Amino acid sequence: MDRLKRFMLAVEKINMFTGKVMTILLFLAIIIISFEVTMRYVFNRPTNWGHESMVLLLAILYVFLGGYCHYYRAHVRVDVFYASRSPRTQVVLDLFTSMFFFIYAGAFTYTSWKFYWSSQTMLGGGKIFGLEVPGEISLTDWAPPIYGVKFMMPLAGLMLLLQGLNWFIRDIHIVITGREMR
Numbered sequence: 422m423d424r425l426k427r428f429m430l431a432v433e434k435i436n437m438f439t440g441k442v443m444t445i446l447l448f449l450a451i452i453i454i455s456f457e458v459t460m461r462y463v464f465n466r467p468t469n470w471g472h473e474s475m476v477l478l479l480a481i482l483y484v485f486l487g488g489y490c491h492y493y494r495a496h497v498r499v500d501v502f503y504a505s506r507s508p509r510t511q512v513v514l515d516l517f518t519s520m521f522f523f524i525y526a527g528a529f530t531y532t533s534w535k536f537y538w539s540s541q542t543m544l545g546g547g548k549i550f551g552l553e554v555p556g557e558i559s560l561t562d563w564a565p566p567i568y569g570v571k572f573m574m575p576l577a578g579l580m581l582l583l584q585g586l587n588w589f590i591r592d593i594h595i596v597i598t599g600r601e602m603r
Contacts, residue, residue: 440489530578
């Protein structure tokens with residue numbers, strides 16, 4: 422039981438750390454967006470890298486905050502039905518709806534892995550020191566590699582799945598024992 426609790430704590434700490442890192446990434450995206458808007462509308466000199474890096478950063482933010490939000494159980498619920506129930510009934514409802522969560526999160530992780538892997542293995546024309554490097558690159562003039570950003574999708578899906586597993590184990594413990602897992 423101690424190993425399971427340590428594993429669950431590690432997953433939660435990783436998701437919490439990731440959430441804090443994503444706030445820093447958000448500030449970086451805000452700075453880049455502000456720079457791009459200023460260059461575009463004040464100086465009439467838009468940049469390729471500004472817009473594209475903003476899109477890539479926001480994509481990372483979008484997928485990686487799933488595990489962090491799930492730690493706080495901040496995803497959407499139908500409170501009209503859920504909030505009026507007793508805490509134990511809420512846990513039973515959470516256990517029932519978790520099967521839909523696991524179907525979604527599992528499908529997301531699996532398909533995003535395939536999406537990443539096809540991006541990683543394609544020959545996109547990228548070169549380092551004159552050598553052809555496998556991996557998809559953007560089709561813009563800036564042409565950054567984007568397989569790294571696509572790798573974030575299955576990694577974030579895995580962290581979301583693990584956080585969901587944590588809540589599933591905690592909910593089962595509450596149903597069986599009537600008290601929260603400590």
